[in-house]
Structure formats: structure tokens, C-alpha cells
Amino acid sequence: xxxxxxxxxxxxxxxxxxxxxxxxxxxxLDVRAAPPGEPLRPAGAGVVxxxxxxxxxxxxxxxxxxxxxxxxxxxxxxxxxxxWGRDAGFLELAGWRPAETAxxxxxxxxxxxxxxxxxxxxxxxxxxxxxxLGEPPPDDAEVLLTVPWRSGERVAAYRRRAGxxxxxxLGLGGRPDVLAxxxxxxxVYRCVLAAAGLESAPPIxxxxxxxxxxxxxxxxxxSEVAGIELRGVCDRVAERRADAARRFAVATHASSTDLLADxxxxxxxxxxxxxxxxxxxxxxxxxxxxxxxxxxxxxRAADADQVMEAATSAGRTVTVYQSRRWDPDFVAMRRAVxxxxxxxxxxxETFIGGFGHPCSYxxxxxxxxxxxxxxxxxxxxxxxxxxxxxxxxxVAAAAHKRVWHDVTNADQVRVDLTFEGxxxxxxxxxxxxxxxxxxxxxxxxxxxxxxxxRLSTVSARAWTGDLVEERLQPxxxxxxxxxxxxxxxxxxxxxxxALPARVRHGFYRNLADHxxxxxxxxxxxxEARRNVAVMEAATRSAADGGQPVEVEA
Numbered sequence: 218x219x220x221x222x223x224x225x226x227x228x229x230x231x232x233x234x235x236x237x238x239x240x241x242x243x244x245x246l247d248v249r250a251a252p253p254g255e256p257l258r259p260a261g262a263g264v265v266x267x268x269x270x271x272x273x274x275x276x277x278x279x280x281x282x283x284x285x286x287x288x289x290x291x292x293x294x295x296x297x298x299x300x301w302g303r304d305a306g307f308l309e310l311a312g313w314r315p316a317e318t319a320x321x322x323x324x325x326x327x328x329x330x331x332x333x334x335x336x337x338x339x340x341x342x343x344x345x346x347x348x349x350l351g352e353p354p355p356d357d358a359e360v361l362l363t364v365p366w367r368s369g370e371r372v373a374a375y376r377r378r379a380g381x382x383x384x385x386x387l388g389l390g391g392r393p394d395v396l397a398x399x400x401x402x403x404x405v406y407r408c409v410l411a412a413a414g415l416e417s418a419p420p421i422x423x424x425x426x427x428x429x430x431x432x433x434x435x436x437x438x439x440s441e442v443a444g445i446e447l448r449g450v451c452d453r454v455a456e457r458r459a460d461a462a463r464r465f466a467v468a469t470h471a472s473s474t475d476l477l478a479d480x481x482x483x484x485x486x487x488x489x490x491x492x493x494x495x496x497x498x499x500x501x502x503x504x505x506x507x508x509x510x511x512x513x514x515x516x517r518a519a520d521a522d523q524v525m526e527a528a529t530s531a532g533r534t535v536t537v538y539q540s541r542r543w544d545p546d547f548v549a550m551r552r553a554v555x556x557x558x559x560x561x562x563x564x565x566e567t568f569i570g571g572f573g574h575p576c577s578y579x580x581x582x583x584x585x586x587x588x589x590x591x592x593x594x595x596x597x598x599x600x601x602x603x604x605x606x607x608x609x610x611x612v613a614a615a616a617h618k619r620v621w622h623d624v625t626n627a628d629q630v631r632v633d634l635t636f637e638g639x640x641x642x643x644x645x646x647x648x649x650x651x652x653x654x655x656x657x658x659x660x661x662x663x664x665x666x667x668x669x670x671r672l673s674t675v676s677a678r679a680w681t682g683d684l685v686e687e688r689l690q691p692x693x694x695x696x697x698x699x700x701x702x703x704x705x706x707x708x709x710x711x712x713x714x715a716l717p718a719r720v721r722h723g724f725y726r727n728l729a730d731h732x733x734x735x736x737x738x739x740x741x742x743x744e745a746r747r748n749v750a751v752m753e754a755a756t757r758s759a760a761d762g763g764q765p766v767e768v769e770a
Contacts, residue, residue, distance in 0.1 A: 223245055223246075223247060224245060224246050224247065224263045224264060224409065224410075224413055225246075225247045225249070225261060225262045225263045225264075226240060226246050226247065226248045226249070226262060226263065226264050226265075226266060226409060227249055227250075227251060227258075227259060227261075227262035227264070227265045227266070228240075228248065228249065228250040228251060228266050228267075228268075229251050229257050229265055229266070229267040229268075229269065230251075230267050230268045230269030230271070230297070231253055231268075231269070232268035232269060232270075232294070232295065232390070232393070232396065233250070233266050233267060233268035233269070233294065234250045234253075235393065235396050235397065236248075236266065236268075236396060236402065236405060237250045239399070239402035239405075239406075240266075240402065240405065240406060240409070242737060243406055243735055243736060243737060244735060245735035246406075246409070246735075249262075256274065256276070256277050257273070257277040257280060257281060258280060259280055259281060259283075259284035259289060260280070260284070262284075262289065263289060263290060263413050264289065264290035264291065264292060264409050264412045264413050265281070265284065265289070265290070265291050265292070266292045266294065266405065266409060267291065267292070267293050267294065267297045267301075268294040268295050268296075268297055268390060268396070269296075269297055269300060270296045270297075270300050271300060272300055272301065272303060272304065273300075273301050273304055273307060278304060278306050278307055281307070281310075282306070282310070282380070284382065285310065285379040285380040285381070285382040285383075285384065286380035286381060286382070287380070287381060287382070288380075288381040288382045288414070289382045290382050290383050290384070290385070290409070290411075290412025290413045290414065291379070291382070291383075291384045291385065291412060292385045292387060292405065292408045292409055292412050293311070293384065293385070293386050293387070294387050294388075294389075294390045294405070295387075295388065295389065295390040295391040296318075296349075296391055298311060298313070298314060298315060298349070298386050298388065299314060299315045299318075299349065302314030302315070310379045310384055311377070311379075311384055311386065312354060312355035312357070312358060312377055313351065313352070313353075313354045313355055313358070313375075313386070314351065315349030315350060315351045315388065316350060316351035316352070317349075317350050317351065318347045318348070318349050318350065318391075319347060319348040319349075319350050319366065320347070321345065321346065321347055321392075322345070322346075322348070323343055323344070323345045324343070324344050324345070324346055324348055324364045324373075324389070325341045325342075325343060325364060325365055326341065326342040326343070326344055326362055326363075326364055326373060326389065326404075327340065327341055327342075327362065327363050327364065327365070328340075328342075328361070328362055329360050329361055329362065329363065332359060332360065332361045332376075333359065333361065333376060333407070333410070333411040333416075333417075334361050334362075334374075334404065334407035334408060334410075334411055335361070336417065336443040336444055336729075337442065337443055337444065337726040337729055337730055338403075338404075338407075339720070342400050342401075342404075344389060344395055344398065344400075344401065345392065345394075345395070346389050346390070346391055346392050346395045347389075347391045347392070348364055348366060348371060348373065348388065348389070349373075349388040350366075350371065353372060354372050354375045354377070354386070355377065357377060357378065358372075358375040358376065358377045359375060359376045359377070360372050360374075360375050361373075361374035361375055361376055361385070361387075361408070361411065362374035362387070362389075362404070373387070373388050373389055374386060374387040374388065374389075374404075374408065376408075376411050376412070382412075382414070383411065383412045383413070383414050384412070385408045385409075385411050385412040387404065387405065387408050389401070389404075390405075403736065406734075406736065407734070410734065417444070417733060418733050420443075420444050420445055420446045421444065421445045421446070421483050421484050421507075421729065421732055421733070422445075422446055422448040422449075422479075422481040422482045422483045422484065423439040423445050423446060423447050423448060423449075423482065423483075423484045423485075423486065424447075424448060424449035424450070424451065424476045424477075424479065424482035424484070424485045424486070424506075425439075425447075425449070425450045425451065425452075425461070425485075425486050425488060426451050426473055426476060426485050426486060426487045426488060426489065426497055426501065427451070427452060427487065427488035427489040427497075428450050428451075428452040428454075428457045428458070428460070428461050428488065429452075429457070429488055429489075430578070431488060431511065432450070432452070432457070432461070432488055433460075433464065435486045435488060435509075435538075436450065436461060436464070436465050436467070437722075438722040438724075438725040439486075439725065440465055441721075441722060442722050442725045442726055442729055443729070444729035444730075444732075444733050445484065445725065445728075445729050447465055447467050448467065448468065448479065448481045448482050449467060449468050449469070449470060449476050449479055449481075449482050450462075450465070450467055450468070450469045450470070450476075451469070451470040451471070451472065451473050451475070451476035452469070452471075453471060453472075455471075458470075458471070473497070473500060477500065477501060477504035477506065478504075482506065483506060483507060484506060484507040484508070484509065484728075484732070485501040485504075485506045485507070485508050485509070486508075486509040486511075486538075487501065487508060487509065487510045487511060488511050489511075490579050490585045490586065491511075491513055491515075491516055491585070491586055491587050491591060492516060492584065492585050492586075492587070494510055494511065494513070494514065494515050494516075494520075495515045495516075495517075495520035495521070495523065495524055498510050498524050498535065499523070499524060499527055502524070502527045502528055502531045502533055502535070503527075503531075505531065505533070506533065507533050507534045507535070507732065508528070508533065508534070508535045508536075509536055509537070509538055509728065510524075510535065510536070510537050510538065510745075511537075511538050512537055512538055512539060512595040512596065512599075512745075513537075513587060513591045513595040513745075513748070513749055513752065514537045514742070514745040514746060514748065514749050515746075515749050516587045516591065516749070516753070517749070517753055518746060518749050518750040518753055518770075520749075521742070521745070521746035521749050521750075522746065524742070525742050525743070525746060528742065534728075534731065534732060534738070535742045536728060536738055536740045536741070536742060536745075537740055537742065537745035538724060538740075539595075539596070539599050539724070539740045539744075539745065540723075540724045541596045541599075541600070542599070542600075542603065542723075542724075542739065542740070543719070543720050543723035543724065544695060544719075545695050545716040545717050545718070545719050546656075546668055546695040546696040546697075546698050546716055547600055548716075548717050548720075549698050549714040549715070549716050549717060550604075550657065550659070550666055550668065550698050550714070551603065551604065553666060553698075553700055553714060554604055554659075554661075554666070557663075558661075558663075558664060558666070558700050558702070559659065559660070559661030559662075559663055559664035559665055559666055559700065559702070560661040560662030560663030560664060561661055561662045561663075562604055562605060562640070562659055562660065562661040563605075563638075563639070563640045563641070563660060563661065563662065564640065564641050564642070564659070564660040565601055565604065565605060565640075565641075565642040565643070565657065565658065565659045565660070566642070566643045566645070566654070566655070566657070566658040566659075567597045567600065567601060567642070567643065567644045567645070567656065567657055567658075568644075568645045568646075568647075568650075568653065568654040568655065568656060569593045569597060569645075569646050569656070569691075569692060570629070570645070570646050570647035570648055570649075570650040570653070571647075571648070571650055571651075571653065571690070571691060572648070572649055572650055572651040573648060574621060574648075575621055575624045575626060575648050577623075577624070580592060580626075581624035581625065581626045582624065582625050582626070583625040583626050583627075584625065586626070587752070587756070588625075588626055588627065588630075588756060589616070589626045589627045589629075589630045589646055590614065590630050590632060590646075590752050590755050590756055590759070591752050591756075592626070592646070593646050593692075594630075594632065594644055594646065594752050594755070595748065595752070597644045597646070598632070598634075598644055598748055598751055598752060599744075599745075599748050600657075601634065601642045601644065602744070602747060602748060602751070604659065605634075605636055605640050605642055607636040607637050607638045607640060608636060608637040608769065608770065609634050609635070609636055609637075609747075609750075609751055609768055609769075609770040610635055610636065610637050610767065610768065610769070611634075611635040611765050611766070611767055611768065612632065612633070612634055612635075612751055612754040612755050612758055612765065612766050612768055613632075613633045613755075613758050613763055613764070613765040613766070614630060614631060614632045614633070614755035614756070614758040614759040614763065615630070615631050615758075615759060615763040616629065616630045616631075616759040617629040617630075617649070619649065620648075620649050621648060621649075627759070628647070628648050628649045629645070629646065629647035629648065629649055629650070630644075630645070630646055630647075630755075630759060631643065631644070631645045632644040632645075632751075632752075632755040634751065653670055653691060655667050655668055655669050655670070655696075656668040656669070656670055656691075656696040657696065657698075663702065664700060664701055664702035664703070665700075665701040666698065666699070666700055666701070667698070667699050667701065668696035668697070668698050669696055669697045669699070670691040670694075670696055670697075671691075671694040671695070671696065671697055672688070672689075672691065672694075673688075673689045673693070673694045674686045674687060674688050674689065675687045675689060695716055697713060698713070698714045698716065699711050699712060699713045699714065700712045700714060723739075724739065724740070727739040747770045750768055750769075750770035751768065751770050754766040754768045754770070
């Protein structure tokens, strides 16, 4: 869908009003909620979103007909179709009216993959709601959502032509808490675009600027996510180019100039070592490309500022590959914090490491990588800043170099953050830790969350029949996440959280949703810049013997 879309949306009905905030957060929509009791007046709106149990008056029906005849759209949520379908005139527009409503149940909502709203949505979305029942919708309707129900498949949403416009029925959202679900808000947004008659834009061409250790991961995502296509790989090493061509049947280039000159490449993934990130991203922006930058965004906040200014001037999107925001253990912890399971969080400790020789790749060479703080710190400090969103005012760090003298990275770093509201956080990474600390230790005003490492092994059988076991590194398995809450008797209740399924290619799915549909970007450049500012201050503090550094991040 075109990037210039700016769609006026009218929310009609008291139940629809709760959607104003989530829909307004999407920059391509201009959302207005009609005052309670105001008659339906669609004039001036591109799409009406109605959630009401009140019938239509005759003048309202005529206004709605005129709106649809002129190419406007309607999204009828929840009980709206049942209430308005009592009118023969509206029933003719909709082509269907629910006969009854099923008992409240947990519903497995399934987007039709090839429908107007289906691309990149999860195969199933669980919602506790009421499902309207009845005969199937008319034959000329495009099915958008279905729900398995008693050995059958019921249609929960469809789109149908009405005059020059479109009517979209979304029969869910009868319960107020369903309307508040972010995933349901995403469904409504896509139904709004479908009602406006907007069709998907062509896929976005992706090029890789560097095909190193993680290049295959980016190439796989670009090949598998709907709406983006891998169209070029640039790397100075011939063997890497050959590997990319063999695995992905893609054009390869020895220089970035050739990659960036390809008009079919609209989005470039920068995967060179961190010391080169800023200059490579700027080169891509000057060529008019959107950019994904591998973490860390940059090694200096000033470089990140320069990139962000260049992106604004070019009207391009820049984001950073903070892919571990989609890790199941972090998702579970973040949801628990958002639910208020531990009250207001105020203190956090994080740890990664073990006792083992660092790699000899550029990751272990500080002048190229930025050092240990910019390695796992790019993920861990990002996690901290997601859970403790207040401003960071002071950073102190200490580093040890005691064992691994063949690499330039420190053997261990500890970073201490102090926030404007007094909250504190610590990040510890160590390659000389023979005993592991928990991955996360988060205290709140009403409880705590602990993420304990799982020490897993992968077992297989050799051709001889012998058992072969490979011990995984702690970071290769999601942590066990438990919530600890005091009980009235003076004890503590401990609940281990069920981890959600891993969202495959979550970062790239969101990026495609942003570029093609205008949905909010999960990783804003300003958030990644904040992370860089903290890590840069920590590096300065460690170099100065642990002296605290004042920051504004």
C-alpha cells in the first residue's frame, strides 16, 4: 500500500471509541470518535468503524448508503451487523446477518493467508469472545478470518463490495477487553485498510551489505517473509558471495556501489563490523534506501544522531536489528511486567557468560567491535531500557583483563545504570565466570521476576550406535522465567511462566508491516540511539577506572 496514505476514520458507537488511541498511534490514520449519541454522519470520512448495539435510523442508513456509493468504507464490529441487519436496506448492503451468538469461549482466530488482511499475521490468534453464528456469508464475499467451531469452520470476518465502496464485517470485539488487545487492534487496522479498498504494494527488494556470520539469517528472513524479497548480496569475499548465490539464487556484488545502484533494491541490511556501521548506513541513505543496521546502531551517540538526521532528510526508514526482543523468555517477562504482576519495577540485574575462551573473530577485537560492552550489551541493555523506560542519568562501568590476553576485549565488564526516578540496573558479562548468575533478576514493588538459565544438551546417536551429546551454551536456550509474589502468611508464591512460541522472523514481519501498511515500527532508531548513548558512557567510565559518567538517555 502506498506510503502516502492518510486516511480519515470515523469511530461510531460507544464501544468503538476505545479504539481511538490504538488506531491514532498509527501515523497514516486521522481518527475521530463521534460524540456519544451523535447520529451516524460519514461525510468527510474515508472509513467508518462502527461498534454499537443500536439500530440505524432511516436518515443514518441513507447517509451510510451515500458514503458507500461514493467509494467510502465501513467496518462493522461485534454486534453491529446483528443490530443493523434488522433493517432490510442495510441487510442488502451486508448480504448477511448473524442468526445467533455462541457462548463465550476461547476462540482460535485464523486469518485467511491470501486475504486483504492476512499477510504476516500469526496462523492463529487466541481471543476470548463471543462468536456470531449463522449461514455462510454471500458467495461474493472475501473471507478474511475464520474460527474452528464444533468440527466446522465459521467465518468471523469478510469483505464485500457495496456500491463503489467496501463493507468489512468483523464479528469479534464484543467484549471490552478484546477491544483493548493490541493484536485485535492490528486486525481492526487492517480491516480499515481493506474497507478503504487499498491493495498491497509490490514486495520490497532487499539487499545485504555484508554477508558475514549472520548474513544467512537475514537472507533467510528476506526470502521467507511475505512482502519482502532478497534481490542482492554484496560482500568483498568471493567465497561468501558464492555461498549466497548457491543458497538463495540471488545476484551478488563485490562492491557496495553496484548493490546500491540496483533500483530493485529498496531496503539494505548493513551487516559489516560495528566500527563501519555509521558510514555504511549513511552511504545507503544517500542512495535513497531504507536501512536495517545490525546491532549496535553505532559506537558513538553522535554517529547515531548523524544517521537519524540523514534518514529524516531522505524520508527513509532506519531501524536496528534488535531481534532478541522477540525471544520467548523476554516476551514472557515483558508481558508479566505489563500486566503489573510485580508492581512497579525498580531494580534489575542481568548476566551473560561462562568460563571459556573468547572467539578469535572480530567480535573479540575492541577497535572493530567496540568491545565487550557493545557485544551482548547491545541486547541486554536494550532489554533493561524496555523494562525500565525512565531516563538514564548516570552510568558507571568496570572492566577486568586477567586471563584471555590473546584478544583485546575485556574478560569481564560490569555496567551500572541509575535512572532519573532512582531505579537501578546492572549488566554483567564475563568470560571468566565459572559459576553462573541468573540471566535476569528483576524486583518490583509487589514482587520479583527471575530468569534462570537452562543447561541443555542435544542428544544424538553416532553411526556406531554410541550416544553423542552436545552441551549447549546457556544463551542458546530460553531461560526459565518465574514470578515471585509475597503471600499474606509471610511466604512467597512462585509461578513459572509458560513461554510463548517463538515468532519466526518477528523483526522482519514488523518491518514489512511498517513499510507496506504503515503499522508502528517495533524498533525505533531513537531507542537504539539511547542504547548506544548508555554503552558509550559505560565504555568511557571503564576506561577512566570506573568513574561515573553523567548522561541524558
